[in-house]
Amino acid sequence: MPAAEPFCPACTAVQPPGQADHFARLGFARAYDVDPAAVERRYFELQRRLHPDRFATKSPKERALSQAQATSLNDAYETLMDPLGRAVYLLRLSGIDTGGDGKTVDDPALLMEAMEMREALAEARTPAEVDALVGRARAEAEACRVALARLFAGGDLAAAGKATLRLTYLDKLLDDARARRLNVA
Amino acid sequence: MAYSEKVIDHYNNPRNVGSLDKGAEDVGTGLVGAPACGDVMKLQIRVSADGIIQDAKFKTFGCGSAIASSSLATEWIKGKSLNDAETIKNTMIAQHLALPPVKIHCSVLAEDAIKAAIADYRAKATAKAAE
Incomplete structure (x- = not known):
């Protein structure tokens, strides 16, 4: 296990944080x-x-x-x-910028899914409708996390990047759903 | 961070919110997203036979700057030819709305949405001509 001890093992004095990940x-x-x-x-x-x-x-x-x-x-x-933060950070450690370097998302299927879910959320009128969307988004976010564990373990960073982007959109939807839930309650 | 008056105006009174018929042959649809923040923006144009943008609509799920950028974009491209609409640069949108550096990517999204909508319309027109 790589460890970056905050204290000197010999004299126990506190050390500078340094560059440990x-x-x-x-x-x-x-x-x-x-x-x-x-x-x-x-x-x-x-x-x-x-x-x-x-x-x-x-x-x-x-x-x-x-x-x-x-x-x-x-x-x-x-x-x-944070499951999303951890994925973004692991990609960054491998030199992959999930911010897209100022570029827009190049994944039409993902964008269509995101737009469809956000529209459905905006149109939800009852707490039950919001909850149904939240349930679906949570299940898909969980599936993303399971996939990410497998993809990072297997070193498939391109696919991990895609799954991370999908999780970004699902997390954003779940954030919005919390606000929406209060509005329809 | 304080939004500029123009951003607030577009945010409170967004112009041209809505959808056009995605399947119509005179409609082009651009769907773009910002990878860092999970924003998604749809911009649609209805184009006349002589290549003029008759109508433009947008739907954006994102921050105030993203909404303002797409709202302004639809305002600017209405009545323009496709070629003129293509010359709109994100820097013009960012400058007009006085976007701070951290929100420049919202204007990039709007520029890309215009381009994507035009490309979609042209692809449809080419496919139709080939029939």
Whole structure:
């Protein structure tokens, strides 16, 4: 397991966060499949050791380093716990920019599906109609996550990129559905 | 981030919202999306036999800047020839709406939507001519 320990193993003094990736920072291998409970345990354990109270009597330099470590740790935690963020980050580590580099989406089937679902959501008039769409989107998002684990494990980054884009659209729809649910309730 | 008055105006009173008949042979449809934010934009044109855009409609699911960009785009292309409509650049849209740098991609989306709609119309016209 690659680990980027925030403390010196010899003298236990806090270290600069350095350039470790989000996976290494929490002691995980670079993979899409991570155990959220394990991420959570590791995160809270490290945050406890980096708590500002523990550095109240330390030097200003150590206080600053502990804060920098805590910030890096938060970034790592948020990325690893978010199925979409984790996919985007894994692709970025492989040099793939999911932002499209200013280009628009070149996947007509995906766009048609996204437009159709967003139109259906905009036209939903009852909570039950919104819930039906949310149910469908959640099931498809779950299928995307299962596919992503397989695709990243198999090193098929092109297909992982496509699945990530699809998950981006599904997540956006689910965000909108939350707002829509309040409007029709 | 503060939106410009023009963006707010288009957002509150979007011009030409709606759909045209996708299957009609005088209608071109452009469907584009922004990969980073999950926005999706549909822009449609109805073109006369002499190549003038008679009507334009859009439907955008996205932020205020994306809605304003597509609303403005439909306003600009109505009454223009296809060739003139093609000269509209995202920079013109961004400048008119005073879009901040982080929202430039919304104007890119609108430019690409115009181009995609024109390309779709031309493909249909070519297919029809070949019959």
